[in-house]
Amino acid sequence: MGAYIFRRLLLMIPTLIGIMVINFTLIQFVPGGPIERILAQLEEESSATDRISGGGNEVGTSGSSSETYQGARGLPEDFIKDLEKQFGFDKPPLTRFFLMMGGYLRFDFGESYFRSISVVDLILEKMPVSITLGLWSTLLAYMVSIPLGIRKAVKDGSRFDSWTSGVIIAAYAVPGFLFAIMLLVMFAGGSFWKLFPLRGLTSDGFSDLSLIEQIKDYLWHIVLPVTAATIGAFATNTLLTKNSFLDEINKQYVITARAKGLAERQVFYGHVFRNAMLIIIAGFPGAFIGIFFGSSLIIEVVFSLDGLGRLGYESIVDRDYAVVFATLYIFGLMSLIVGLISDLMYVWIDPRIDFESRNT
Numbered sequence: 172m173g174a175y176i177f178r179r180l181l182l183m184i185p186t187l188i189g190i191m192v193i194n195f196t197l198i199q200f201v202p203g204g205p206i207e208r209i210l211a212q213l214e215e216e217s218s219a220t221d222r223i224s225g226g227g228n229e230v231g232t233s234g235s236s237s238e239t240y241q242g243a244r245g246l247p248e249d250f251i252k253d254l255e256k257q258f259g260f261d262k263p264p265l266t267r268f269f270l271m272m273g274g275y276l277r278f279d280f281g282e283s284y285f286r287s288i289s290v291v292d293l294i295l296e297k298m299p300v301s302i303t304l305g306l307w308s309t310l311l312a313y314m315v316s317i318p319l320g321i322r323k324a325v326k327d328g329s330r331f332d333s334w335t336s337g338v339i340i341a342a343y344a345v346p347g348f349l350f351a352i353m354l355l356v357m358f359a360g361g362s363f364w365k366l367f368p369l370r371g372l373t374s375d376g377f378s379d380l381s382l383i384e385q386i387k388d389y390l391w392h393i394v395l396p397v398t399a400a401t402i403g404a405f406a407t408n409t410l411l412t413k414n415s416f417l418d419e420i421n422k423q424y425v426i427t428a429r430a431k432g433l434a435e436r437q438v439f440y441g442h443v444f445r446n447a448m449l450i451i452i453a454g455f456p457g458a459f460i461g462i463f464f465g466s467s468l469i470i471e472v473v474f475s476l477d478g479l480g481r482l483g484y485e486s487i488v489d490r491d492y493a494v495v496f497a498t499l500y501i502f503g504l505m506s507l508i509v510g511l512i513s514d515l516m517y518v519w520i521d522p523r524i525d526f527e528s529r530n531t
Contacts, residue, residue, distance in 0.1 A: 176511065183507045188272070190503045191496070195268050198492065205284045205490045206254050258284060271496060280497035285489055290497040293482065300372060300478030303393055304470060308400040316405050317451065320412025325439075327417060343406035351399035351473040359395060367395050370475030396474045412451055419447040452516065 255261045259270070274281060280290040288296075323332045359369045368374065372392050373385075380388060419425065420443055428438045468480030479498070486494035 176515075179511050179514070183504070183511075186507060187500070187503055191272065191275075191500060192268070194499055195264075195271075195496065198495075199264055203490055204260070205258055205492060206251070206260060208490050209254060210251070275497070275500050280500075281493050283486075283494050284491045286491070286494075290494055293494065294479065294498065294501065297477060297479045297482045300471065300476045301480065303372060304396060304400050304476075304478065307393060307397045308404060311397060311401050312404040312408050313451075316408035317412050317448075320409045321416055323409070323413040324416035324420065327413075339406045339409055342402050345402065347399060347402060348469040348473055350402050351396070351470055354395045354399055355473065368392050372476065396470050396476060399473070400470050408451070412447075415450055416443060416447040419443045449517065 252261070259267055262270070278291075282289050283293055286293060319335065323335060326332050355369065357363050358366045368391065372389065374388050374392070377385060377388060425438060425443060428442050429435075433441070468484055470476065471478045471481045482494065483498055485491075486498070
């Protein structure tokens, strides 16, 4: 197993580099950039200054048009070169890529272009929101979907199985953002009841509350966003659990166990359960990462939460490439590590699985 882990770790290096190369190359062809954004803002400010100055002259105020802001006639070339040097764009793209990756290998991710804060501190600042959504949504989805999926497998073809399947399919068909808006309208003071807060993870004055009150306030705030983030994963996990158990129930070893006179409960929990839960439990890390990254942006926007999804979106819009590439590198590395953890969980749950022999 050690050799397999070592190979997987070595494979992460070219995979991660490939991800960064592709995205870095694509960025080179995207119009605009941090420098262009700054220049556009300065030109807009200069245009506004010119309009104010021109309006003053029209009404007889002192001053001439030659005294207006120089940006109206184009910014000095030296100023633009200083900006390029500050952001590192005075170097060729290949040099910039190697410098960036050299810093990332040392876990030096630099500073945001426009926020005057290191990228690591910025990510740590936004992390609690995304962890809240990812962790609680994954736990809730598993806590509900696994018992429900097992029940549906046992009652396959019954009325219970039919109407729960209808509810699950309907829930899966509803887009996450639409369900989130519906929750706000229904339960956050939109048109019906005001049972939960409209935005944020905590209330004003949270630090002044006692520990018990802080826990209650936190749980009160996360009910709606976590519910909205769970809906898709809940449907998927339920059907996956049912199908996994049905597949195991129909196998020969189950028939043999029943033929030996074992009680149905012993057959189910002594033989079927462990094999059927293999793919479900081992997929927990991947499910967490999927919810952690996949639905965070929409949920954060709807519920006015400031997390990693919103940070990534705003960084792309602002052309804050320092944050864009750093978060891409960190999240890519996390996804690769989670993939390895999932494989190790397979072996931990079922020691019969041998990745070593499969790769030899």
